Amino acid sequence: MQCPYCRSLRIIERDGQYVCMDCGTVIGSVYVYDTYAQASPLMDSEEIDLAPIWKSVEKSVRKSSEVRMSIYRRLRTINELFRVGRESYSVYRAYDCMSFIARAFGIGNEYVEEAKTILKRILANKGSVTYYEAAVAAMLYVILSHNLPVSTKQVISMCKSKGHKLTFEAIRDSLTGIGVKYSLRDRVLSYIRSGLVKLFGDSWVTIYPEAEKFLNSLKRSVIQSRSPPILAAAVIYCVSKELGYKLRVEDVARAVQVSQYTLRDYARKLCNN
Numbered sequence: 001m002q003c004p005y006c007r008s009l010r011i012i013e014r015d016g017q018y019v020c021m022d023c024g025t026v027i028g029s030v031y032v033y034d035t036y037a038q039a040s041p042l043m044d045s046e047e048i049d050l051a052p053i054w055k056s057v058e059k060s061v062r063k064s065s066e067v068r069m070s071i072y073r074r075l076r077t078i079n080e081l082f083r084v085g086r087e088s089y090s091v092y093r094a095y096d097c098m099s100f101i102a103r104a105f106g107i108g109n110e111y112v113e114e115a116k117t118i119l120k121r122i123l124a125n126k127g128s129v130t131y132y133e134a135a136v137a138a139m140l141y142v143i144l145s146h147n148l149p150v151s152t153k154q155v156i157s158m159c160k161s162k163g164h165k166l167t168f169e170a171i172r173d174s175l176t177g178i179g180v181k182y183s184l185r186d187r188v189l190s191y192i193r194s195g196l197v198k199l200f201g202d203s204w205v206t207i208y209p210e211a212e213k214f215l216n217s218l219k220r221s222v223i224q225s226r227s228p229p230i231l232a233a234a235v236i237y238c239v240s241k242e243l244g245y246k247l248r249v250e251d252v253a254r255a256v257q258v259s260q261y262t263l264r265d266y267a268r269k270l271c272n273n
Contacts, residue, residue: 003027094119094135101139104158105150111142118142118178125177129170136166137174144175144182149194151229154257184223188215191232191256198255199236199247211239222270229258230266237263238271 002009008022018027095116102112118138122129129137136159143150152171159166192211196204214235215223223231233256240247249267253260 090131091119094131097132097135098139101136101155101158105148105154107139107143107148107150111146111148112139115139115142121178122174125174129174132164133166133170134174137171140171141175141178141180144180144187147182147186147190149190149229151227153227184228185215187228188223188232188235191229192235195232195236195252195256199240199251207239207243207245210243211235214239226266229256230262232256233258233263234267234270237267241271 003011003020003023003025004027005025006020006023008020010021011018011027012021019025020027095112098112098115098119099109101107102109115135115138118141119134122134122137123131136155140152140155142148143155144152152168156166156168156171189212192215193204193208196207196211200207215231226234233252236256237247237249237252240252249264250260252267253263
């Protein structure tokens with residue numbers, strides 16, 4: 001976007017308005033908000049650079065220094081209002097983003113509340129992460145630490161399908177910065193439990209111990225060689241086959257939300273071991 005008055009490309013979005021940082025012109029309202037794509041807004045003592053606006057004022061106001069100082073103080077007040085208002089609005093939209101992810105994957109509201117505290121920790125690192133990326137990373141932190149049966153790939157793919165700009169690298173760096181820790185084995189078990197519930201209903205409790213025993217029999221290198229959802233789906237298929245249940249690969253893949261083609265090849269190898 002270009003300012004129609006001074007032709008500057010330094011256009012920012014503040015509280016629902018496009019503002020030129022060079023001449024201070026309010027260009028117009030933001031009717032289609034670029035959801036969460038902006039970088040983190042100004043925080044703490046950081047401020048908008050008022051020098052270009054001040055130079056424009058000096059050209060227009062040829063009066064006493066007292067008048068110019070009065071205008072300058074007003075500009076600083078406006079800057080503070082922009083900073084606080086924009087920050088609050090961005091945090092609100094980040095909370096809304098986390099709630100959206102929770103609804104999409106059936107995650108309880110108590111996890112969203114926990115993610116709000118994680119969001120503050122991510123933003124406190126003062127990296128280049130956007131508010132949207134921080135919100136997604138906060139939800140993934142909760143998902144991973146509580147071993148919820150939702151994969152990082154699923155969350156990022158869902159967000160991208162909505163048109164949001166998101167990179168796995170930014171999410172990974174955010175999670176690394178706050179030291180996310182989780183058990184790979186427990187995450188596999190969470191997918192196994194979720195898949196069995198979908199496939200067998202209440203009878204899952206009779207099959208789960210066998211699935212856990214099968215998983216424990218695998219070498220650590222085998223567990224680490226595949227993503228938790230794929231490994232869980234393969235374990236379900238192999239154990240169900242051993243117990244005499246006639247499940248199709250397609251049904252297991254659908255229950256755990258993985259590719260049936262990947263599962264078919266991997267389950268064949270795992271069941272023969």
